[in-house]
Amino acid sequence: xxxxxxxxxxxxxxxxxxxxxxxxxxxxxxxxxxxxxxxxxxxxxxxxxxxxxxxxxxxxxxxxxxxxxxxxxxxxxxxxxxxxxxxxxxxxxxxxxxxxxxxxxxxxxxxxxxxxxxxxxxxxxxxxxxxxxxxxxxxxxxxxxxxxxxxxxxxxxxxxx
Numbered sequence: 001x002x003x004x005x006x007x008x009x010x011x012x013x014x015x016x017x018x019x020x021x022x023x024x025x026x027x028x029x030x031x032x033x034x035x036x037x038x039x040x041x042x043x044x045x046x047x048x049x050x051x052x053x054x055x056x057x058x059x060x061x062x063x064x065x066x067x068x069x070x071x072x073x074x075x076x077x078x079x080x081x082x083x084x085x086x087x088x089x090x091x092x093x094x095x096x097x098x099x100x101x102x103x104x105x106x107x108x109x110x111x112x113x114x115x116x117x118x119x120x121x122x123x124x125x126x127x128x129x130x131x132x133x134x135x136x137x138x139x140x141x142x143x144x145x146x147x148x149x150x151x152x153x154x155x156x157x158x159x160x161x
Contacts, residue, residue, distance in 0.1 A: 029053050029098075049102070056101035056108070060094055063115070070122035077129025079148040082155035083122060089158050090118045110161065118158055125151055 067090055075083035097111030128147050135141045 029057070029102075052101055056098045059101070060098055063094070067119060067122075070119060070126055074122040074125035074129070077133070078125040079151045082148075082151040083125060085155050086118050086122050086125075086158060090115060090122075093118060114161065121154070121158060 067087075071083060071087045071090075074086070093111050093115045095111075097108050097115060100108035100111050128151070132143050132147055135143060
């Protein structure tokens with residue numbers, strides 16, 4: 001059990017590093033667009049392309065705390081492998097959302113909806129882990145193996161757009 005936890009901590013720390021790099025990439029895009037449009041660094045007034053980049057960066061930044069919280073809860077309370085897979089998928093989806101937001105705003109909708117589905121999956125994994133804990137605590141019934149089997153079977157379905 002300790003080896004699995006250590007492996008999960010390694011995967012989630014890699015996901016957190018990816019979040020940092022992705023955030024840095026988004027911030028760099030905001031700075032580049034600001035300089036391109038205004039000639040000055042991070043001046044808020046500008047063209048519609050700067051506004052789109054800035055808004056996409058803000059939206060991604062506001063979503064990461066929720067993502068990290070449900071990622072950790074799903075992995076620690078339910079199953080590490082599906083949570084890690086969903087976490088990596090979420091990072092790819094946020095990149096798709098950001099790039100889609102740079103074009104027309106309607107191009108970001110698939111990435112946004114896909115991201116919501118992944119967050120919901122991680123949240124439901126967390127709830128299943130909490131329910132299992134209380135079932136063990138109050139009734140002595142452990143459904144951990146069944147929950148892990150179900151989440152492992154469902155996680156590849158996240159690839160379906």
